Amino acid sequence: MQVSVETTSQIERRVTVQVPAEEVDQAVAARLKDTAKNIRLNGFRQGRVPMEVVRQRYGRDVRNEVVGELMRERYVQAITQESLNPAGYPEIEPTVNESGKDLEFVATLEIYPEIQVNGIEGAEIERPVVDVTDADVEEMIETLRKQNASWEAVDRPAEQGDQVTIDFQGFLGSEPFEGGQAENHDLVLGSGNFIPGFEDQLVGEKPGEETEIKVTFPEDYQAEQLAGQEATFKVKVHKVSAQKLADLDEEFIQRFGVENGDQEAFRAEVKKNMQREAKQAVDNRVKQQALEALKNANDVAVPQALVQQEVDGLKRQAAQQFGLGEDFDVSQLPDELFTEQGKSRVQVGLLLAELIKANEMDASDDEIKAKVEELAQQYQEPQQVIDYYLSNDQLKSQVKSAILEEKAVDALLAQATVKDVEMSYQEALQAAQQQAEGDEEDAEANVEDDAKA
Template sequence: MQVSVETTSQIERRITVQVPASEVDQAVAARLQDTAKRVRLNGFRQGKIPMAVVRQRFGQDVRNEVVSELMRQHYVRAITEESLNPAGYPSIEPTVNQDGKDLEFVATLEVYPEIELQSIAGTEVERPQAEITEADIDQMIETLRTQRAEFQPVERGAEMGDQVKIDFQGFLGDEPFEGGEAEGHELELGSNRFIPGFEEQLVGASAGEEKRIQVTFPEDYQAEHLAGQEATFAVKVHEVSAKTMPEVDAEFIKAFGVDDGDFDKFRAEVKSNMQREVKQATQNRVKQQVLEALQAANEVDVPQSLIDQETDGLKRQAAQQFGLGEDFDVSQLPNELFADQARNRVKIGLLLAEVIKQNELEASDDEIRARAEELATQYQQPEQVVEQYLKNDELKNQIKSAVLEEKAVDKLLEQAQVKDVSMSYEDVLQAAQQSDDAADEDESEESDSKA
């Protein structure tokens, strides 16, 4: 076998491979002999068909099969001998494929980029610091009460915070517009789920009353044909219900996993969950800043094959998230909706993998178990969850990757200037959310700039 490798770009290689004609001929002859033993032809007993007939009837198909197999085998040998690290599958095409001549084929493939990591030294990273106060715990308990609130019908006009059951139909001028109607819709006034001004105009409305509501759709409304338009809604109110908040009694407390209904234990559990949220939000905020600095300091050629693989994964996640079913053909979803997010994820993954490699970072079994135990604390039977994580290879590898990623971020953080910033509980969560939103916006802007 003769191999030559051409570098066509930083991440693309073109391999030309020659396989001796004798090797191809021997493989074809052996396959034809096997075929002659197995096939049936009218006028011949099985196993007694003349080789000339077998070659005439099956020779080309057999050669095609053999050549295809030999190209795959010699491709693997070639990339092994040349120490190539392919990213994704190659494109393989025969260039010489004739009886009596050496087989020649060309394989075009992408390889993982060689990365020379640049330091993020000088980067300033803000690390939120927050203490959970008694007032924070009180507010969280109020939030939990609100989540379990019930609505009871009342015989009065609607107030902010009430829930109304309504039929409505929207009009542009005198013409109803698509998607602007519903029957028996339940709307909590003050939830800001509807167009600005809609909910406020239902204050004071009673069951059985009909109203006409005038609103203007926002200029940035997602339905372009409605953006900035003035509209009228014909609304009929069927029912007005007031919110009833549950008491923080033993029954309420037991619903949150405190089996004996003890109030002090409940507060301690709420505080523990809030501390876990703060820890996670702080880690996310720090990690996002570190990764932004890492990407800014390092330009990386990203193999398209890896982007395609990640895009496909994001499509499947989206299909699952929106309940499209396991049989849904994700190819129906446009690649451009996910391509930039996929590129960003692949680039970060390549850079973090290089950090892990250069610093020889590892995740021990004890560290993996500790992370599994931490994740399992939010479940009612954490011991069973931990065992499920550790016995499932896919879940265990996900935890291992998370541990290694955290170690890589910590290693990068040693290069940065870390500034602790005191924040309230709410501010820490908000800062982490804003960081996530900013990352999504950056991906969107990158997509727009390429359009």
């Protein structure tokens, strides 16, 4: 077997392989002989069909089958011989495929780039410093009470925050429009679930009253026939309900895992959870800044095969996020919506892998166990989670990867200028969320539009 390698780009190789004709022809002859043992043809007993007839009828298909297998086998041998590290599957094309001639084929493939990681010296990274205050805890408890609130009917005009039960029908001019009506619909005033201006005009309405509401649909409204249109809604108010917060009693507290129902123990548990959430938000924000600086400091050629793998994964995530169903064909979502994000993920992944390798980073069993125990604390039955993770090699591998990523980020932070910035609990969560979302919002909006189209 003869092999030659042509460098066509920084990460693309064109591998030409020649296999001696004698080897190919012998393999074809052997396969034809095996085929002859099993075929049935009229006028011949099984296994007694003349070889010339077998070759005439099955020769082309058998040769194609044998050549396909040989090309795959010799491709693997060739990249091993030439120490090539492929990133994805190759394109293999036979260039000479005739009986009596050496088989020649060309495999075009992408390889993992050779990377020399540049540091991020000089990069400035903001690290939020967050103190979860007693006021933050009380606000969180109030939020939990609202999430578990009930509604009680009241005999007074509706106020912001009330829930109204209404019938409505929408009109463009004097004509009702499709999808613009409902009966006994519950709407919380101030929730922003309806067209801007609709909910505000229901403030002050009483149970049993009928009213007309005039609104203008946004220019970017998803239903094109309504976008920018003025509409009138005829509304009947059946009921006005005020929100009744859940009582901070033993039953309520026990729902959150504090079995003794003690309020102080509950507040301590809420604060601990908020501190853990704040730490995660801070760590994520700092990590994203460090990885962005790493990417900016290193121009890495990215194999398209790896980008496509990320794109396919992002499509599946988007389909799940928007509830498109398991049967939804994700190929309907255009690749370009996810290409930049996929490319960015591959760049960061390659750089981190090289950084970890160059610094010989590793995670011990004790470190993995400690990390699992830390993760398990957010569950009601931590020991069950610990046992489950530590008995599953795949999950342990994921935890190990997370630890190595943390070590790599710590190494980057040691190179950068880190500035502590005081933030409130809410500011830290919002900042981390914005940092994580980045440029994803436009892509998500496009996905949602495509899914509804």
